Amino acid sequence: MGEKFLSRKIIQDCGYQINADVNGAKNILRRAVGYMLMAGAVVTQPEGERFVLNHTPQPRASGGCPPMEGGGHWHEDKMGFVDTIIAERLTKCFNGLKAVDSVTFRIKSGEIFGLLGPNGAGKTTLLKMLATLLKPTAGVARVCGYDVVGEADEVRRRIGIVFQEPTLDNKLTAFENLDFHARMYGMDKETRRRRIKDVLKLVGLEGKVNVLVENFSGGMQRRLEIARGLLHSPEVLFLDEPTLGLDVQTRRGIWEHIKRRNEEEDVTIVVTTHYMEEAEFLCDRIAIIDSGKIIAADTPEKLKNSYGSASLSITVASQSDAERLAARLSAFGFVEGVSVRNNVVDVRGGGEASVPRLVLAAFEAGVEVKALNFRESTLEDAFLRLTGREIRDEEGSFNDFIRRAHVLWHRRR
Amino acid sequence: MRARSSDKVGKRTQVKMKVRVLNPAAIYTLWLRETIRFFRLRSRVLGSLGMPLFFLAFLAFLPVEASSVHGLRYIDFLAPGIVGMTLLFSSMFAGLSVLWDKEFGFLREIMVAPVSRVSIILGRIAGGMTTSLFQGVLMLLAAFPMGFRVEGLNEAASPAVAVLGGVLLAVFFMMLISVTFIGMGVALASKLKDMSGYSLVMNFLVFPIFFLSGALFPLDGFPHWVRTLAYADPLTYGVDALRKCLVGVGEFPLLLDFAALVLSSIAMVWLGAYLFEKTEV
Numbered sequence: 001m002g003e004k005f006l007s008r009k010i011i012q013d014c015g016y017q018i019n020a021d022v023n024g025a026k027n028i029l030r031r032a033v034g035y036m037l038m039a040g041a042v043v044t045q046p047e048g049e050r051f052v053l054n055h056t057p058q059p060r061a062s063g064g065c066p067p068m069e070g071g072g073h074w075h076e077d078k079m080g081f082v083d084t085i086i087a088e089r090l091t092k093c094f095n096g097l098k099a100v101d102s103v104t105f106r107i108k109s110g111e112i113f114g115l116l117g118p119n120g121a122g123k124t125t126l127l128k129m130l131a132t133l134l135k136p137t138a139g140v141a142r143v144c145g146y147d148v149v150g151e152a153d154e155v156r157r158r159i160g161i162v163f164q165e166p167t168l169d170n171k172l173t174a175f176e177n178l179d180f181h182a183r184m185y186g187m188d189k190e191t192r193r194r195r196i197k198d199v200l201k202l203v204g205l206e207g208k209v210n211v212l213v214e215n216f217s218g219g220m221q222r223r224l225e226i227a228r229g230l231l232h233s234p235e236v237l238f239l240d241e242p243t244l245g246l247d248v249q250t251r252r253g254i255w256e257h258i259k260r261r262n263e264e265e266d267v268t269i270v271v272t273t274h275y276m277e278e279a280e281f282l283c284d285r286i287a288i289i290d291s292g293k294i295i296a297a298d299t300p301e302k303l304k305n306s307y308g309s310a311s312l313s314i315t316v317a318s319q320s321d322a323e324r325l326a327a328r329l330s331a332f333g334f335v336e337g338v339s340v341r342n343n344v345v346d347v348r349g350g351g352e353a354s355v356p357r358l359v360l361a362a363f364e365a366g367v368e369v370k371a372l373n374f375r376e377s378t379l380e381d382a383f384l385r386l387t388g389r390e391i392r393d394e395e396g397s398f399n400d401f402i403r404r405a406h407v408l409w410h411r412r413r
Numbered sequence: 414m415r416a417r418s419s420d421k422v423g424k425r426t427q428v429k430m431k432v433r434v435l436n437p438a439a440i441y442t443l444w445l446r447e448t449i450r451f452f453r454l455r456s457r458v459l460g461s462l463g464m465p466l467f468f469l470a471f472l473a474f475l476p477v478e479a480s481s482v483h484g485l486r487y488i489d490f491l492a493p494g495i496v497g498m499t500l501l502f503s504s505m506f507a508g509l510s511v512l513w514d515k516e517f518g519f520l521r522e523i524m525v526a527p528v529s530r531v532s533i534i535l536g537r538i539a540g541g542m543t544t545s546l547f548q549g550v551l552m553l554l555a556a557f558p559m560g561f562r563v564e565g566l567n568e569a570a571s572p573a574v575a576v577l578g579g580v581l582l583a584v585f586f587m588m589l590i591s592v593t594f595i596g597m598g599v600a601l602a603s604k605l606k607d608m609s610g611y612s613l614v615m616n617f618l619v620f621p622i623f624f625l626s627g628a629l630f631p632l633d634g635f636p637h638w639v640r641t642l643a644y645a646d647p648l649t650y651g652v653d654a655l656r657k658c659l660v661g662v663g664e665f666p667l668l669l670d671f672a673a674l675v676l677s678s679i680a681m682v683w684l685g686a687y688l689f690e691k692t693e694v
Contacts, residue, residue, distance in 0.1 A: 132525070156525055161525050168522075169517075172446065172450070180446055180522075183438060183442035184527075
């Protein structure tokens with residue numbers, strides 16, 4: 001389609017610096033750039049007073065949609081755009097501190113997308129911006145084809161959210177909580193009754209309809225919140241640490257629910273977590289986020305292969321044997337690192353296929369192999385390699401502490 | 414291209430404008446929640462009525478001469494003031510309940526719903542008005558066993574009309590009072606980060622408003638600057654209007670009370686809506 005021109009003002013307004021003095025125009029400009037970005041425009045070098053948007057239209061499906069790489073499929077909304085969520089240079093500052101720092105990504109329709117990161121990485125802030133609860137300091141985000149700032153109501157209509165902290169009204173019953181939600185989303189009486197029954201059954205709480213939420217256990221509250229998030233049949237479901245502080249059984253149950261909703265109702269799901277196994281079990285794609293930046297985004301498999309490393313532990317008879325073997329093995333090209341602990345040699349790199357070669361090398365060196373222990377590359381390896389090993393301080397005020405204590409106290413009962 | 418794209422966007426903006434700013438269903442939903450909660454938490458109702466009730470009960474026996482309180486028996490002077498006090502506290506509490514919702518997370522559930530912020534405020538006002546009106550009327554009824562008599566408006570044709578009209582007008586003024594202070598509560602709650610500011614508001618705002626309003630004693634004999642402050646206090650006009658409606662005596666013309674309260678309600682609701690609009694949760 002060739003090149004499109006946008007004035008400096010428009011570009012600047014979308015987080016490419018500069019300030020807009022006319023507030024009303026700001027949203028319109030913002031939206032204009034959003035549309036262009038959705039249509040596949042790419043911002044390139046400035047040319048004098050103008051910036052160039054290289055407009056390369058994304059492939060349109062006519063009739064059957066071709067499958068997309070990494071799961072998901074083409075989805076066209078009414079504007080003819082492809083991705084359900086688009087974030088372009090999304091930034092959020094709190095008191096000059098960048099919680100989310102110029103993050104760009106796209107999420108396809110029907111995908112389960114994970115935001116994995118250490119505490120305080122900016123996952124929740126990012127999620128809140130996509131869910132229209134925080135206004136971005138800079139950048140553009142579109143959900144289901146609508147701008148999260150200028151068309152917040154349209155976005156809200158189409159999304160469901162389950163927050164990290166409980167957001168139920170404890171003094172209302174399960175039914176009343178769901179009924180409140182359904183009424184707020186403008187559902188009529190018949191639909192309300194039917195959907196509430198459906199979602200309660202979905203999460204196995206149909207027997208607790210008229211029980212006050214304060215009498216629910218933590219897991220039951222979580223399930224009720226997920227039910228509520230699904231009540232208005234959203235196109236996108238945001239889950240912020242959905243299984244934080246839950247026992248293994250409940251966690252499994254909730255994972256199953258999430259997967260099934262994604263498969264049966266084709267809901268696009270964005271989930272933040274800091275549990276590796278959760279991200280791996282659930283997500284089609286994972287973005288690893290640290291200090292407000294996405295440092296890697298791919299399928300769990302590819303992340304493991306590119307950033308993790310398999311390791312083999314070879315137990316030999318003595319330390320001197322081990323040292324001799326280590327010296328020999330480090331000569332292999334595919335080996336990334338060798339270390340010796342007493343009579344054990346740890347070899348990183350390679351993969352399952354490299355095991356025979358390593359063992360053979362041991363035989364050739366005349367070292368007797370007592371035991372072998374092969375460990376596949378895990379997401380945790382990849383995660384640690386990408387984010388480093390230092391421990392993060394959990395940000396939180398005294399008030400958070402009080403609230404958490406309160407929540408725990410209620411859950412225990 | 415630029416012109417075309419802004420054309421398109423312009424059209425879409427117009428469509429968006431049609432998204433209802435006033436959403437009656439949502440306002441009703443918020444009202445429903447507030448009332449369900451109110452009647453479920455009976456101990457809280459009892460607790461909030463305790464203080465005005467004891468003020469009424471103990472002060473009713475003060476040996477105050479009728480001449481010093483506009484020629485009224487003290488109980489007749491006091492009861493409308495205590496009703497005003499009840500409305501002040503319950504409305505402020507209703508407005509500040511935004512803070513509770515913030516604290517326990519429910520505010521997020523409200524904020525992500527596709528409902529305009531104006532409707533959310535109006536829903537809260539509707540709910541808060543119902544519950545504080547209920548408490549105000551309860552307090553009025555509690556005054557009768559202590560010797561309170563409704564005289565009604567003093568310019569009415571017959572005693573029956575005076576009493577009925579006076580009570581109805583009083584209920585109307587009670588609504589205006591509660592709207593003013595719910596608006597103020599919402600405004601404060603939007604600015605406060607957490608519950609720690611709550612006692613600050615109670616002690617440094619609510620109590621001065623209460624004492625300056627002339628609910629307990631007439632402010633005639635007070636220094637000039639105290640009276641000036643009292644004239645800036647919306648509750649002064651509220652209590653004055655209630656007295657005029659219920660016992661027929663007041664400091665200002667009823668029309669002035671009405672104008673002052675309408676003005677303060679509009680100002681407070683506007684301020685509340687403005688600050689609430691800007692809260693991020």
